[in-house]
Amino acid sequence: MARNTLHPPLQERVPQNNNTLHRLVECVILFLLFCLLLCRLVLLPHGGTVWLVASLCESWFTFVWFLFMNAKWTPAVYKTYPDRLTKRFDDLPAVDMFVTTADPKLEPPIVTVNTVLSMLAVDYPAEKLACYVSDDGCSPITFYSLVEASKFAKLWVPFCKKYNVEVRAPFVYFSSEPRYSSASASDFAIDWAKMKNEYEELSSRIENAEKSYIPHHMNDEFAEFLNTGRKNHPTIIKVIWENKGDLGESIPHLIYVSREKRPKHPHHFKAGAMNVLTRVSGVMTNAPFMLNVDCDMFVNNPKVILHGMCLLLGFEKDVHSAFVQTPQQFYGALKDDPFGNQLVVLQKKVGVGMTGIQGPFYGGTGCFHRRKIIYSSSQDAGEKNKHTRNGTSKVVVFDISSRIDAAKNVASCTYELNTSWGEEIGWVYGSMTEDIQTGLRIHSMGLKSKYMVLDPPAFLGSAPVGGPSSLTQYKRWATGLLEVLLGRQGPLVALFKKRLTVRQCLAYLLINVWALRSLFELCYALIPAYCLLANASFVPKVSDRFFFLPSSIFILYNAYTLAEYLECGLSFRAWWNNQRMLRITSTTAWLFGLLSVILKTLGLSENVFEVTRKDRQDDAAAETDPSRFTFDESPMFVPGAALVLIHLSALAVGLGRRTAGLGELLGSLWVVLSFWPFGGFSRKGELRDPVDCVVESYYTRLLVPALCFT
Numbered sequence: 001m002a003r004n005t006l007h008p009p010l011q012e013r014v015p016q017n018n019n020t021l022h023r024l025v026e027c028v029i030l031f032l033l034f035c036l037l038l039c040r041l042v043l044l045p046h047g048g049t050v051w052l053v054a055s056l057c058e059s060w061f062t063f064v065w066f067l068f069m070n071a072k073w074t075p076a077v078y079k080t081y082p083d084r085l086t087k088r089f090d091d092l093p094a095v096d097m098f099v100t101t102a103d104p105k106l107e108p109p110i111v112t113v114n115t116v117l118s119m120l121a122v123d124y125p126a127e128k129l130a131c132y133v134s135d136d137g138c139s140p141i142t143f144y145s146l147v148e149a150s151k152f153a154k155l156w157v158p159f160c161k162k163y164n165v166e167v168r169a170p171f172v173y174f175s176s177e178p179r180y181s182s183a184s185a186s187d188f189a190i191d192w193a194k195m196k197n198e199y200e201e202l203s204s205r206i207e208n209a210e211k212s213y214i215p216h217h218m219n220d221e222f223a224e225f226l227n228t229g230r231k232n233h234p235t236i237i238k239v240i241w242e243n244k245g246d247l248g249e250s251i252p253h254l255i256y257v258s259r260e261k262r263p264k265h266p267h268h269f270k271a272g273a274m275n276v277l278t279r280v281s282g283v284m285t286n287a288p289f290m291l292n293v294d295c296d297m298f299v300n301n302p303k304v305i306l307h308g309m310c311l312l313l314g315f316e317k318d319v320h321s322a323f324v325q326t327p328q329q330f331y332g333a334l335k336d337d338p339f340g341n342q343l344v345v346l347q348k349k350v351g352v353g354m355t356g357i358q359g360p361f362y363g364g365t366g367c368f369h370r371r372k373i374i375y376s377s378s379q380d381a382g383e384k385n386k387h388t389r390n391g392t393s394k395v396v397v398f399d400i401s402s403r404i405d406a407a408k409n410v411a412s413c414t415y416e417l418n419t420s421w422g423e424e425i426g427w428v429y430g431s432m433t434e435d436i437q438t439g440l441r442i443h444s445m446g447l448k449s450k451y452m453v454l455d456p457p458a459f460l461g462s463a464p465v466g467g468p469s470s471l472t473q474y475k476r477w478a479t480g481l482l483e484v485l486l487g488r489q490g491p492l493v494a495l496f497k498k499r500l501t502v503r504q505c506l507a508y509l510l511i512n513v514w515a516l517r518s519l520f521e522l523c524y525a526l527i528p529a530y531c532l533l534a535n536a537s538f539v540p541k542v543s544d545r546f547f548f549l550p551s552s553i554f555i556l557y558n559a560y561t562l563a564e565y566l567e568c569g570l571s572f573r574a575w576w577n578n579q580r581m582l583r584i585t586s587t588t589a590w591l592f593g594l595l596s597v598i599l600k601t602l603g604l605s606e607n608v609f610e611v612t613r614k615d616r617q618d619d620a621a622a623e624t625d626p627s628r629f630t631f632d633e634s635p636m637f638v639p640g641a642a643l644v645l646i647h648l649s650a651l652a653v654g655l656g657r658r659t660a661g662l663g664e665l666l667g668s669l670w671v672v673l674s675f676w677p678f679g680g681f682s683r684k685g686e687l688r689d690p691v692d693c694v695v696e697s698y699y700t701r702l703l704v705p706a707l708c709f710t
Helices: 020-072 082-088 109-120 140-162 185-210 216-225 269-284 304-313 344-354 371-375 386-390 400-410 434-443 467-486 491-497 502-512 514-534 545-567 572-587 589-601 637-655 662-674 698-709
Strands: 011-014 077-080 095-101 129-135 236-241 253-258 289-294 323-325 367-370 449-451
Touching: 020 344, 020 502, 020 514, 020 545, 077 304, 077 449, 082 304, 095 109, 095 269, 109 129, 109 140, 109 185, 109 289, 129 140, 129 269, 140 185, 140 216, 140 236, 140 253, 216 236, 236 400, 253 269, 253 400, 269 289, 269 371, 269 400, 269 434, 289 304, 289 371, 304 323, 304 367, 323 434, 344 449, 344 502, 344 545, 367 371, 434 449, 434 467, 434 491, 434 502, 467 491, 467 502, 467 514, 467 572, 467 589, 491 502, 514 572, 514 589, 514 637, 514 662, 545 572, 545 662, 572 589, 572 637, 572 662, 637 662
Parallel strands: 095 129, 095 289, 129 253, 323 449
Antiparallel strands: 011 077, 236 253, 289 367, 323 367
16 A cells, blocks of 8 residues: 555544633642532541532542543644545555444344444445444344345445435435435436435345244255354354455445354353454455444444544554544434433543543444454564464465454354453453443553544434433443453553543543442532431531532532533533433432442443343334333332332421421422432333423422411
8 A cells, every 4th residue: 555645544533613711611620629628627626527529529530520521631632634545555554344243132133234224325436345244142133134135235335326315324315315416316306216216125024024024935044043042153144245356346344243152151241242353354455444232333434434443544653543432423413411321421522632642442343444453463573472362363364255264263162262352452351341441441551442423423323211220221331331341451540650640530430430439429419408307417517618519519510411401402401411410320220230240340240231122112102102101010110209209298398397407498499300210100110301290290299288387
């Protein structure tokens, strides 16, 4: 790949708007927090145990605020110029694309198929691409769906490129009527109708297959799936489509991979699947760059790989772009983010801010990797035992169909024994959040990552819908992030023993402490209720000169965070939903994440990777309003319900006393408002909006008599 350095750069860092006001407000809030802690310290002898607990919680909140300031302090954005690639390089590099799926029930094959079709149709030379689909569920239905998708792709890919289709996931493209904008509108209309009919037939065949109907002519193809279980089966690798490099072939390689699993061998969840894909692709195509996406994360910008190459090839040294991460954005997202899981502000502020340090976290999907970085470690890459560390397979690129036996060897469940895979090489094991752990390993080598923000967005995925799914996802994240913090390769270890910078370490701590935050959030949420019930106080009286400290912090913090949401184009309701969900998540999902790690550490249980549903629509929620919470039998809902009961009882008692402090009353009321969805149930077990359930709510009936009494 010849490089011509006389041409303009492929990327450039775009100066950000003046952040002086943001920094000033953040510093004022930090100053007020320190003043509040000083006030607590001075008055601690008079405040008693309640003030001690409050000061400990507020010390923690001050620390977390400082972590946020650090992560957002130096924002950086890069603009890419994909049109300059062909002028800069005579030949574009190859890219291996990975799609991972684990459960055909929670991740329906039609979802995976749309993602694969969107990747096969990207604007990049087809002979330079290979798409590997990892099926950790060893599902013949998934394999059948991909075979059928490959047939459809022979029509779909040329259609997309002929008419320059923008969104190349068929289910999105055909969800709206076509737009006619050229002289050949009649030809386009005919082709569009034909293509839509083909896709509907594809969807129908996949739906029939999910009902246990598979055409008889394909029985031979499924021989390897006989007598297999999800966690007990041999390696299955099938080349569904092979691009021979002939003129006119526009479909990249498509390979199905289901790694070997045996009950007595750990499979290390998604990290294990990614390492198998890395080795299998290394044997079959061995592209220098790899792109991985989850099965629901379809390509939304067909030029995404060209943009990615601008950041991977646009720096003089590889150290500046070890991997390139894109934001996780969602299609069909619910209005105002009712479950607080779209992470818009967090990604725009923290993701962009971390680009000015060592770079963003690896998010597990929508990320470009350098193969040599994934293979490398913090040790000397030329050490003598490199052969043992990497495994026993020699990497040779031939006709990919002839490499299946070699690929099966590196996909066996015993291949990694006595090697450094999962520790110093590849995706790192030992955490439910293998993405964060792996990105940390790369940053610990002194390398940097880049954040690629495109318009239109690079990829779009599906966010969990409903209370159980959202909290399950946050619990898994909190569990894995705490495992990373306490592990042998955690950020604090990397700071002192490796090459992780201080500010990058603090940025990792911002998310690694999610589970620990639950203790302080829960304790602080209980303090107002305790004070009302015990006739105590933790907030200075209104007449006290120190009252302005907590009141100023409360007002300024909420005004500042609201301004951030408005700046990102979101509404007041979206801000409130996220503030409310932060309180709910921290005292439920994060708390149970902490308990999971404690039980695992004590040897009382093992963590189980819980796959979140990736249907296009939750059938239960679709019956009414999908933005409503739904309950299940999970104990995660118990803390939230208990908090509401305690605070409403405390308010009833406190309002009956004339001595109750204004700070305690407002604090308790704020908790009730934050957890208000827990206050009303419909007959179907759905959490309803406060306006709908205010009259019928048991909690309201409890509070109204107290108000009347006072």
